[in-house]
Amino acid sequence: MNAPASRADDRLVHVPLGERAYDILIGSGMIGRAGVEINARLRGRRAAIITDEHVEPLYLAQLMDSLQTDGIEAVSLTLPAGEKTKSMDGLAAATDTVLAARIERNDAVIALGGGVVGDLAGFAAGIVRRGVRFIQIPTSLLAQVDSSVGGKTGINTRHGKNLLGVFHQPDLVLADTAVLDSLSPREFRAGYAEVVKYGLIDKPYFFRWLENNWKKVFEGGPERIEAIAISCQAKADVVVEDERETGRRALLNLGHTFGHALEAATEYDSSRLVHGEGVAIGMVLAHQFSARLNLASPDDAQRVAAHLSEVGLPTKISDIEGSLPPTQMLMDAIAQDKKVKSGKLTFILTRGIGQSFVADDVPASEVLRFLEEMR
Amino acid sequence: MNAPASRADDRLVHVPLGERAYDILIGSGMIGRAGVEINARLRGRRAAIITDEHVEPLYLAQLMDSLQTDGIEAVSLTLPAGEKTKSMDGLAAATDTVLAARIERNDAVIALGGGVVGDLAGFAAGIVRRGVRFIQIPTSLLAQVDSSVGGKTGINTRHGKNLLGVFHQPDLVLADTAVLDSLSPREFRAGYAEVVKYGLIDKPYFFRWLENNWKKVFEGGPERIEAIAISCQAKADVVVEDERETGRRALLNLGHTFGHALEAATEYDSSRLVHGEGVAIGMVLAHQFSARLNLASPDDAQRVAAHLSEVGLPTKISDIEGSLPPTQMLMDAIAQDKKVKSGKLTFILTRGIGQSFVADDVPASEVLRFLEEMR
Numbered sequence: 030m031n032a033p034a035s036r037a038d039d040r041l042v043h044v045p046l047g048e049r050a051y052d053i054l055i056g057s058g059m060i061g062r063a064g065v066e067i068n069a070r071l072r073g074r075r076a077a078i079i080t081d082e083h084v085e086p087l088y089l090a091q092l093m094d095s096l097q098t099d100g101i102e103a104v105s106l107t108l109p110a111g112e113k114t115k116s117m118d119g120l121a122a123a124t125d126t127v128l129a130a131r132i133e134r135n136d137a138v139i140a141l142g143g144g145v146v147g148d149l150a151g152f153a154a155g156i157v158r159r160g161v162r163f164i165q166i167p168t169s170l171l172a173q174v175d176s177s178v179g180g181k182t183g184i185n186t187r188h189g190k191n192l193l194g195v196f197h198q199p200d201l202v203l204a205d206t207a208v209l210d211s212l213s214p215r216e217f218r219a220g221y222a223e224v225v226k227y228g229l230i231d232k233p234y235f236f237r238w239l240e241n242n243w244k245k246v247f248e249g250g251p252e253r254i255e256a257i258a259i260s261c262q263a264k265a266d267v268v269v270e271d272e273r274e275t276g277r278r279a280l281l282n283l284g285h286t287f288g289h290a291l292e293a294a295t296e297y298d299s300s301r302l303v304h305g306e307g308v309a310i311g312m313v314l315a316h317q318f319s320a321r322l323n324l325a326s327p328d329d330a331q332r333v334a335a336h337l338s339e340v341g342l343p344t345k346i347s348d349i350e351g352s353l354p355p356t357q358m359l360m361d362a363i364a365q366d367k368k369v370k371s372g373k374l375t376f377i378l379t380r381g382i383g384q385s386f387v388a389d390d391v392p393a394s395e396v397l398r399f400l401e402e403m404r
Numbered sequence: 405m406n407a408p409a410s411r412a413d414d415r416l417v418h419v420p421l422g423e424r425a426y427d428i429l430i431g432s433g434m435i436g437r438a439g440v441e442i443n444a445r446l447r448g449r450r451a452a453i454i455t456d457e458h459v460e461p462l463y464l465a466q467l468m469d470s471l472q473t474d475g476i477e478a479v480s481l482t483l484p485a486g487e488k489t490k491s492m493d494g495l496a497a498a499t500d501t502v503l504a505a506r507i508e509r510n511d512a513v514i515a516l517g518g519g520v521v522g523d524l525a526g527f528a529a530g531i532v533r534r535g536v537r538f539i540q541i542p543t544s545l546l547a548q549v550d551s552s553v554g555g556k557t558g559i560n561t562r563h564g565k566n567l568l569g570v571f572h573q574p575d576l577v578l579a580d581t582a583v584l585d586s587l588s589p590r591e592f593r594a595g596y597a598e599v600v601k602y603g604l605i606d607k608p609y610f611f612r613w614l615e616n617n618w619k620k621v622f623e624g625g626p627e628r629i630e631a632i633a634i635s636c637q638a639k640a641d642v643v644v645e646d647e648r649e650t651g652r653r654a655l656l657n658l659g660h661t662f663g664h665a666l667e668a669a670t671e672y673d674s675s676r677l678v679h680g681e682g683v684a685i686g687m688v689l690a691h692q693f694s695a696r697l698n699l700a701s702p703d704d705a706q707r708v709a710a711h712l713s714e715v716g717l718p719t720k721i722s723d724i725e726g727s728l729p730p731t732q733m734l735m736d737a738i739a740q741d742k743k744v745k746s747g748k749l750t751f752i753l754t755r756g757i758g759q760s761f762v763a764d765d766v767p768a769s770e771v772l773r774f775l776e777e778m779r
Contacts, residue, residue: 117496128563156531156568159558159648183534188503193531195570273534 038251040258044178044265046272049198053178053261055254059205060091060166064099070201071162073136077127078105079150080141081114084168087211092141092166103139104130108146112297115149115184117193123153127161137162137200143169144176148194151182155197165202169212170220171305173204174227174260179268189365196273204261206253217247218341219305222284222312224256227263229312229333230280233383235259240336247340279387283377284312290362291346294353302349309342310349318399319378329381346404356400360393413626415633419553419640421647424573428553428636430629434580435466435541439474445576446537448511452502453480454525455516456489459543462586467516467541478514479505483521487672490524490559492568498528502536512537512575518544519551523569526557530572540577544587545595546680548579549602549635554643564740571648579636581628592622593716594680597659597687599631602638604687604708605655608758610634615711622715654762658752659687665737666721669728677724684717685724693774694753704756721779731775735768 039056054066067076076096080089085107096103106126108114127138138161140150147165154163165177183194209217221243228236245252264281271278288304288311295301316330334344343349353359363374376391414431429441442451451471455464460482471478481501483489502513513536515525522540529538540552558569584592596618603611620627639656646653663679663686670676691705709719718724728734738749751766 117492121492124568125561125563128561128567152531156527156570158567159556159569159571181534186500186503188500192503192533193499194534195531196534 038254040254042258042261042265044198045269046198049180051198051200051202053202053204053265055173055204055206055258055261057205057207057249057254059203060088060208061095063092063166063203064095064097064101066203067096067101067137067164067201068099071135071137071164073133073162074100074102075130075132075136076101076103076139076164077130077132077137078103078139078141079108079123079126079146079153080105081108081110081143081146083110084142084146088141088168088208092139105141108149110145112145112185112190115145115191117184117186119149120152120184123149124157127153127157132157132161134158134161137164139164139166140177141166141168143167143172147172147176148181148183148191151180151197151199152184152194155182155195160197162200163197165199167202167204168208170209170217170257171223172220173206173209173257174220175223175264177202177204178261178264180272202261204257206249206257209253210249214341215303219303219309221246221340222305222309222337222342224260225333225337226281226283226308226312227260229316229379229382230263230283230385231383232259232263233381235263236336236382243336243340277387279375280377280385283379283385284308284310284315286363286374286376287311287314290359291349291353293362294359295349295351301351302343306343309337310344310346313337313344314346314399314403315377316379317403318376318396319380321399322378322395325379325381325384329379332382353404356397356404359400360397363396364393413629415629417633417636417640419573420644421573424555426573426575426577428577428579428640430548430579430581430633430636432580432582432624432629434578435463435583436470438467438541438578439470439472439476441578442471442476442512442539442576443474446510446512446539448508448537449475449477450505450507450511451476451478451514451539452505452507452512453478453514453516454483454498454501454521454528455480456483456485456518456521458485459517459521463516463543463583467514480516483524485520487520487560487565490520490566492559492561494524495527495559498524499532502528502532507532507536509533509536512539514539514541515552516541516543518542518547522547522551523556523558523566526555526572526574527559527569530557530570535572537575538572540574542577542579543583545584545592545632546598547595548581548584548632549595550598550639552577552579553636553639555647577636579632581624581632584628585624589716590678594678594684596621596715597680597684597712597717599635600708600712601656601658601683601687602635603758604691604754605638605658605760606758607634607638608756610638611711611757618711618715652762654750655752655760658754658760659683659685659690661738661749661751662686662689665734666724666728668737669734670724670726676726677718681718684712685719685721688712688719689721689774689778690752691754692778693751693771694755696774697753697770700754700756700759704754707757728779731772731779734775735772738771739768 042053138154140147167177180198183191288307319325320327375389417428513529515522542552555573558566663682694700695702750764754760
């Protein structure tokens with residue numbers, strides 16, 4: 030047995046989804062303890078690891094060692110890094126590896142990587158034998174606080190992103206906070222935008238705590254673990270209330286409607302804008318738009334922008350390098366993302382820091398005029 | 405609105421699966437009333453129909469007419485007939501059609517065809533936008549009494565049959581009993597084997613009723629509707645008790661362990677053996693094997709064989725034309741189908757007509773010896 034590398038600062042978030050309940054373990058050195066933690070919870074003796082070419086050289090050997098030491102037979106598949114892997118071909122490759130490894134219902138598929146690997150491996154786990162166990166080992170901050178929790182899986186098609194997939198909850202999430210040291214500052218910041226989002230949705234005290242402690246979160250240590258644990262708990266709370274996204278789960282889209290439109294406007298060119306950056310700008314816009322609708326104080330929008338700007342995130346449309354398409358095209362992207370019903374949009378608005386709500390009657394014309402002014 | 409063609413003899417089976425509850429409507433001329441029946445239950449305005457090249461010329465126009473008359477916009481995709489369509493490529497084609505038709509969560513995918521089309525279209529419906537509505541319009545007797553009810557969907561891979569799929573319950577099943585007149589006698593008989601199965605599992609009175617009324621079931625009329633309704637109700641009862649097949653649902657495999665082995669032994673060559681014929685022989689073998697284990701009377705096995713033989717189904721291994729592989733290879737197929745644990749197999753055995761049960765400790769050596777003698 031591997032001796033746990035460190036435990037005192039570990040945090041555990043339980044997601045109480047009945048027979049689909051699972052634990053999220055957050056701590057430093059978690060990959061080296063993966064075998065122990067998996068053995069403590071699941072029965073299977075085999076695992077198929079899906080990873081990508083960026084993550085493999087950094088952590089695959091360590092994970093395989095840990096599994097082997099604890100008697101779990103594992104094979105692995107390394108896929109190209111990037112969104113293009115979330116395709117029918119990627120899914121066929123992943124499921125073929127899982128089936129060739131004779132993974133049965135009680136064995137596991139393990140996702141070792143960021144959101145792309147997690148979404149793809151989770152989809153594979155959800156359809157092999159109509160569902161086998163699934164373990165998330167997210168290696169980006171974004172994946173640790175967002176995509177690894179909640180059970181959404183999927184791939185992209187020529188008709189749009191994430192249009193094929195299943196809801197398949199993981200059986201265990203192991204978030205190793207030490208691996209985040211290998212992220213580029215830009216990638217860490219992008220994930221941090223989603224951390225801030227949980228404060229802005231309904232936790233004003235968490236947003237205040239982040240304003241005071243964000244440097245320690247970036248540097249590592251107990252504050253990083255704390256911030257990730259609070260984020261996972263926040264996401265878990267929403268997922269438990271609304272597993273299949275019929276209502277409250279929509280709050281998680283705060284900043285995402287504007288953000289997705291900006292991602293589309295930059296043609297998903299990550300040298301110009303990554304997802305978390307789009308969300309950062311989108312969250313500021315959502316607060317500004319709420320102020321414009323007299324729902325919130327302009328000071329709140331200012332405070333959100335100040336914090337995001339302090340950590341180095343973009344906060345306005347003009348922060349994006351290069352030219353953008355006409356505003357009407359941004360609106361089209363928004364309309365495609367959220368169905369427009371008789372000229373009305375569903376939007377996440379706010380009454381102030383930590384007071385977000387779902388509004389389903391926002392006039393598209395108001396959004397268009399607002400965007401025109403914000404450019 | 406289309407006027408219902410006939411209703412007096414219609415039967416409705418409700419499947420009470422909580423928020424996944426649905427109705428199975430059984431009656432003559434149901435395809436011509438599809439638009440009315442769908443409108444009475446579901447809200448969506450669009451549908452994507454998946455069918456195959458055998459069924460399309462017979463019923464697609466009629467279905468499209470009925471949908472159009474009732475204001476449901478529909479597109480269709482015709483796939484090659486046969487098991488080969490249950491592939492990743494088939495799934496990609498089906499999901500692409502569904503997405504191109506802009507099917508949203510409240511719209512529907514409609515399967516118009518037999519088990520292959522149902523399994524594939526159901527899988528597509530289960531993964532587009534993580535699940536859209538699904539309507540089964542089964543056109544074979546086998547699909548009407550078995551595969552269209554219960555929510556199992558899937559495709560085949562090079563590692564085996566049905567290894568990829570999801571549980572995705574239909575929102576409505578429309579079984580048009582008149583279309584069964586276009587089946588070949590052999591195909592009708594093969595589906596009938598599964599009807600008999602429900603009697604043998606736990607409905608001795610139904611088996612007796614079939615012995616007395618089978619000719620009317622084959623000829624059509626109210627007895628056919630009745631037999632299909634009882635079969636759907638029987639399957640629904642088992643599914644409601646055990647949706648994800650962790651226990652009692654295994655009873656539905658009566659005759660299937662031997663049957664699958666024989667299908668594999670004939671290399672799935674349908675000119676030699678189709679699924680229902682394998683099940684017919686398998687059910688007789690299961691009763692004979694139970695008699696051999698002193699669990700049931702040999703008279704029961706004789707009675708089962710007599711009825712199946714009377715309708716024209718094969719009842720013994722030697723009824724299969726051509727040579728078969730050595731018995732040990734049949735055993736290997738059985739072992740692959742059902743996991744062998746320390747030389748023990750899980751098998752559906754019986755204490756007599758309508759008294760089947762799950763036995764999980766059947767010695768593989770006993771099965772081997774029995775099969776040697778039965779050839």
